[in-house]
Amino acid sequence: MPRLLVTGGAGFIGANFVHHRLNHHPEDRVVVLDALTYAGNLASLQPVKGRPALRFVRGDIRDTALVEGLLREEGIDTIVHFAAESHVDRSIHGPDAFIDTNVQGTHSMLKAARQVWLEERAAPAHRFHHVSTDEVYGSLGPDDPAFHEGTAYAPNSPYSASKAASDHLVRAYHHTYGLSVTTSNCSNNYGPFHFPEKLIPLTIVNLLHGRPLPLYGDGRNVRDWLHVSDHCRGLDLILEKGRPGEVYNIGGGVESENVRLIETLCQVADGAFRERKSLASRFPDCPAAREERTASLIRFVRDRPGHDRRYAIDCGKIGRELGYRAQVSLEAGLRDTLDWYLANEWWWRAVMDGSYQRWIDTHYR
Numbered sequence: 001m002p003r004l005l006v007t008g009g010a011g012f013i014g015a016n017f018v019h020h021r022l023n024h025h026p027e028d029r030v031v032v033l034d035a036l037t038y039a040g041n042l043a044s045l046q047p048v049k050g051r052p053a054l055r056f057v058r059g060d061i062r063d064t065a066l067v068e069g070l071l072r073e074e075g076i077d078t079i080v081h082f083a084a085e086s087h088v089d090r091s092i093h094g095p096d097a098f099i100d101t102n103v104q105g106t107h108s109m110l111k112a113a114r115q116v117w118l119e120e121r122a123a124p125a126h127r128f129h130h131v132s133t134d135e136v137y138g139s140l141g142p143d144d145p146a147f148h149e150g151t152a153y154a155p156n157s158p159y160s161a162s163k164a165a166s167d168h169l170v171r172a173y174h175h176t177y178g179l180s181v182t183t184s185n186c187s188n189n190y191g192p193f194h195f196p197e198k199l200i201p202l203t204i205v206n207l208l209h210g211r212p213l214p215l216y217g218d219g220r221n222v223r224d225w226l227h228v229s230d231h232c233r234g235l236d237l238i239l240e241k242g243r244p245g246e247v248y249n250i251g252g253g254v255e256s257e258n259v260r261l262i263e264t265l266c267q268v269a270d271g272a273f274r275e276r277k278s279l280a281s282r283f284p285d286c287p288a289a290r291e292e293r294t295a296s297l298i299r300f301v302r303d304r305p306g307h308d309r310r311y312a313i314d315c316g317k318i319g320r321e322l323g324y325r326a327q328v329s330l331e332a333g334l335r336d337t338l339d340w341y342l343a344n345e346w347w348w349r350a351v352m353d354g355s356y357q358r359w360i361d362t363h364y365r
C-alpha cells in the first residue's frame with residue numbers, strides 16, 4: 001500500500017492530485033503537508049475531508065525535522081513534491097520567497113528523505129517525485145522545436161530560475177547519494193481549484209462581473225495548456241512506471257496564443273449564458289447577460305517584464321515509455337472549467353474575499 005507525502009496538497013495542482021489519488025487509489029495513505037500560504041486553501045480539500053486515508057498537516061517544507069518526523073511516523077515511501085511559490089508575476093515583484101521556498105524548501109525535503117530513507121534505511125523502495133515546470137527551458141521562437149527532456153535550461157524569471165535550481169538539486173541527490181528520484185516538467189495547467197490570479201481563473205471571475213480581461217503586451221504569447229486531470233494521470237504513470245533518475249515532460253498537446261485562448265473562453269461563456277437563462281440573473285454585469293459579446297471586455301495592458309514568448313512541450317518520451325496521452329481537448333477543458341467555477345462560487349468567493357484565509361489563521365496558528 002503506497003504511503004504518500006504530498007507537499008503543497010492544498011494548492012491548485014496538489015489538491016487535484018489528492019482528489020485523484022483518493023478516488024483512483026483508495027488503498028493509498030495520503031499525508032498532505034502545506035503551509036497554507038495565500039495560494040493554499042483547505043477549502044480545496046473540502047470534498048475529501050474526513051476520509052480516514054487523508055491526514056492534513058499545516059507546516060513548512062523548510063522545517064526538515066518536521067518532514068523527517070512525518071516520514072518516520074507515517075512510514076512514508078513516496079513523496080510527491082508540489083509545494084512552491086508558483087506565480088511568475090509575484091516572483092518579479094518579490095523574488096526572495098521563491099528562493100526560500102523553491103530552493104531551500106526543496107533542499108530541506110531532499111535532506112529529510114536522504115536521512116530517513118537512506119541513512120536510517122527506513123524505505124529501501126522509495127520515490128521522491130519532484131513537480132517542476134517547462135519554464136526552466138526558457139522561451140521559444142515561433143519555429144523552434146518544442147521543449148524535450150534534453151533541452152538546455154535557460155530560465156528567464158526569478159520563478160523559473162528557482163525551479164531550475166530545485167531540479168538540479170533533485171538530480172544531484174540521485175547522482176551523489178542514490179536517492180530514487182523522478183522529475184516532471186509540465187506546461188500551464190488549468191482546471192478546478194485554480195487560484196484566481198492566474199490567467200484562466202482570473203478571466204472567468206472577471207468576465208462574470210463584467211470587469212476588463214487584461215492581456216499582457218500584444219496577447220500573442222503562446223502557452224501549451226494542460227488540463228490538471230491529464231497532469232494527474234501523467235504523474236500516476238511516472239510514480240508507477242517511471243525510471244528513477246529520469247525526467248519526463250508532460251503537456252496538453254495544445255498550443256494557443258493568449259488572445260485566442262481568452263476569445264475561446266469568452267465564446268464558451270456566451271454559449272453558457274445562452275443555454276442557461278438563470279446565469280443572467282446571477283451575473284447581470286457579464287455582457288453575455290445582455291446578449292453582448294463577452295470578448296468585448298478584452299484589454300491589452302502593459303507587458304510583463306521579460307515575458308517569455310512561447311512554450312511548447314514535446315511529450316514523446318512519456319508517451320513512448322509510459323503510455324501517456326492527454327485526453328482533454330482545450331475547448332472541452334475550458335467548458336468544464338467554466339462550469340466548475342459556476343458550480344463552485346462559494347470556493348472562489350471565499351478565496352478572494354479572504355474569509356477562508358482568516359478562518360485558517362484562526363484555526364491553524
Ligand code: NAD
Nearest residue numbers: 008010011012013035036037039040060061083084133189
Ligand atoms: P500553487 O501556488 O497553487 O500551490 C502551492 C502550494 O504550496 C500552496 O498550497 C502553498 O500553501 C504551498 N506552499 C508554499 N510554500 C510552502 C512551504 N514553504 N511549505 C509548505 N507548503 C508551501 O501552485 P500550483 O499551481 O498548484 O503548482 C504546484 C507545483 O507545480 C509547483 O511546484 C509549480 O512550480 C508546478 N507547476 C505549476 C504549473 C501551473 O500551471 N500551475 C505549471 C508547471 C509547474
Ligand code: TYD
Nearest residue numbers: 088188197198199200214215216221223258
Ligand atoms: P500565468 O497564468 O501567469 O502563467 P505563466 O506566466 O506561468 O505562463 O500566465 C499565462 C499567460 O498569460 C502568460 O503569457 C502571461 C499571460 N497573462 C496575461 O496576459 N494577463 C494576465 O492577467 C495574466 C495573469 C497572465
